[in-house]
Amino acid sequence: METIKTDLLIIGAGSGGLSVAAGASQMGADVVMLEGHKMGGDCLNYGCVPSKALIASGKTAYTMSHAAPYGVGDVVPQVDYAAAKDHVGDVIDTIAPVDSQERFEGFGVRVIREFGRFVSETEVEAGNYRISARRIVIATGSSPFVPPIPGLDQVPYLTNESLWELRERPDHLLVIGGGPIGMEMAQAHRRLGSQVTVIEGAKALGKDDPEMAEVVLGSLRGEGIEIAEDALAKEVRGTDGAIEVETQDGRVFKGSHVLVAVGRKANTDTLDLDKAGIKTTRTGIQVDDSLKTTNKRVYAIGDAAGGLQFTHVAGYHAGIVIRSALFGLPAKAKTDHIPWATYTQPELAQVGLTEAQAKKEHGIKLEVHRFHYSHNDRAIAERKTKGLIKVMVVKGKPVGVSIAGHQAGELINLWSLVIANGLKMSHVSNMVSPYPTIGELNKRVAGAYFSPRLFENETVKKVVRFVQRWLP
Numbered sequence: 001m002e003t004i005k006t007d008l009l010i011i012g013a014g015s016g017g018l019s020v021a022a023g024a025s026q027m028g029a030d031v032v033m034l035e036g037h038k039m040g041g042d043c044l045n046y047g048c049v050p051s052k053a054l055i056a057s058g059k060t061a062y063t064m065s066h067a068a069p070y071g072v073g074d075v076v077p078q079v080d081y082a083a084a085k086d087h088v089g090d091v092i093d094t095i096a097p098v099d100s101q102e103r104f105e106g107f108g109v110r111v112i113r114e115f116g117r118f119v120s121e122t123e124v125e126a127g128n129y130r131i132s133a134r135r136i137v138i139a140t141g142s143s144p145f146v147p148p149i150p151g152l153d154q155v156p157y158l159t160n161e162s163l164w165e166l167r168e169r170p171d172h173l174l175v176i177g178g179g180p181i182g183m184e185m186a187q188a189h190r191r192l193g194s195q196v197t198v199i200e201g202a203k204a205l206g207k208d209d210p211e212m213a214e215v216v217l218g219s220l221r222g223e224g225i226e227i228a229e230d231a232l233a234k235e236v237r238g239t240d241g242a243i244e245v246e247t248q249d250g251r252v253f254k255g256s257h258v259l260v261a262v263g264r265k266a267n268t269d270t271l272d273l274d275k276a277g278i279k280t281t282r283t284g285i286q287v288d289d290s291l292k293t294t295n296k297r298v299y300a301i302g303d304a305a306g307g308l309q310f311t312h313v314a315g316y317h318a319g320i321v322i323r324s325a326l327f328g329l330p331a332k333a334k335t336d337h338i339p340w341a342t343y344t345q346p347e348l349a350q351v352g353l354t355e356a357q358a359k360k361e362h363g364i365k366l367e368v369h370r371f372h373y374s375h376n377d378r379a380i381a382e383r384k385t386k387g388l389i390k391v392m393v394v395k396g397k398p399v400g401v402s403i404a405g406h407q408a409g410e411l412i413n414l415w416s417l418v419i420a421n422g423l424k425m426s427h428v429s430n431m432v433s434p435y436p437t438i439g440e441l442n443k444r445v446a447g448a449y450f451s452p453r454l455f456e457n458e459t460v461k462k463v464v465r466f467v468q469r470w471l472p
Ligand SMILES: Cc1cc2nc3c(=O)[nH]c(=O)nc-3n(C[C@H](O)[C@H](O)[C@H](O)COP(=O)(O)OP(=O)(O)OC[C@H]3O[C@@H](n4cnc5c(N)ncnc54)[C@H](O)[C@@H]3O)c2cc1C
Pocket: 011, 012, 013, 014, 015, 016, 017, 034, 035, 036, 037, 038, 039, 040, 041, 042, 043, 044, 046, 047, 048, 049, 051, 114, 115, 116, 117, 139, 140, 141, 142, 160, 181, 267, 270, 271, 301, 302, 303, 304, 309, 310, 311, 312, 313, 314, 343
């Protein structure tokens, strides 16, 4: 067995681990990174990247079959599901070099392609290596949670991992779980020609503001997706091509395939965390504000840390760990300014508090302002008028923003900047947006905040009348 000593050992080469490795190695630390499976982790191989690529195929098919309102004849697209999967593979291959072993070795990182597990508080074994490190970062991500629904293990169910291997378009896809994975994949498949039924135990897109989620759900239903809510899957039966899902209230849904998308499970089982004195919670590894585990030399980041599960969160965590582990500086992970977006069409995006959360936290100090896409000229030109932006404001500062509509995931960037830097509504209204852009929505909602203050204000009116009398 080879013994290695290093400054920083990173377990997992996904979104979080790669970001720590890139930063730390280029800043002079001696870094070892373990990866037991594919470089790039879930996001590149089974998550964000393939899902957004398949969504793009679905969007293309939908545009072709809904062109008439633009004066271009509708066509029935000839969908080749296997070719769409080739497109997905090609997109992964195009991005893969950025996450590759070669690239990281070029930074001076020693990449070991083995799964690691703790053997003591400061040592990890991986294959034929025993690595001791000054600091260790657990960035092992998460896996699809497969609930113990009776019968599920008897049918050939799909997860976000096996879905990408499927080359024949499902005739009728049943999706258990109406979260972001379920809804994104439901719409992509519907647009590629499958019949789709979403079976959701509570409310679909339930982590988002219900008013905003409804904009998306209405559109999805309009496209022919059946969304059954309060439909907790209780039993699954059938065979390849003929699957039935029965819900707790006795409804039975029939389809050809079933995708299980009911959340994630942190990858901690094989790490032997107890040998390093590291505790876990119900959702992942227990960490403090600085992402340190109960073993102060070990950090946990990204999905493994059991909080928000997004690639940009794993990347943000990486920055916190670099600051703390490399420079010994205090660094705390916050969540107030973390956005998320669901890439259905229309999209759904959120940063900061939802209206309900803001009401609870700020009570009567809260003001809520809305602006609808139907008043945005670019949205009208593009016939993308469904949706709205909603801003929760306390004493002139936004504390949360929710957007449902065209390019919501792009629009939320500005509000992430605003909230991260404690900026005010006046900063947004001072901005000049090019006309006509969807981005004007951001300025217009700030206008909606200031309009009553300016236009329904007697003092303002008095001042204007007074000045007008004296102006030459
Ligand atoms: C279908 C789907 C769509 C998604 N879409 C989006 C999106 O659009 N936007 C977004 O922000 N997020 C999205 N996510 C979430 C995103 O993929 C994750 O939040 C992100 O990948 C987490 O990064 P991570 O570094 O924590 O884990 P990962 O990227 O999963 O990396 C963990 C790595 O650790 C390795 N590993 C595990 N155990 C060990 C061990 N013991 N030793 C060595 N290596 C190990 C794994 O093989 C893996 O490569 C999506 C997820 C899914 C499933």
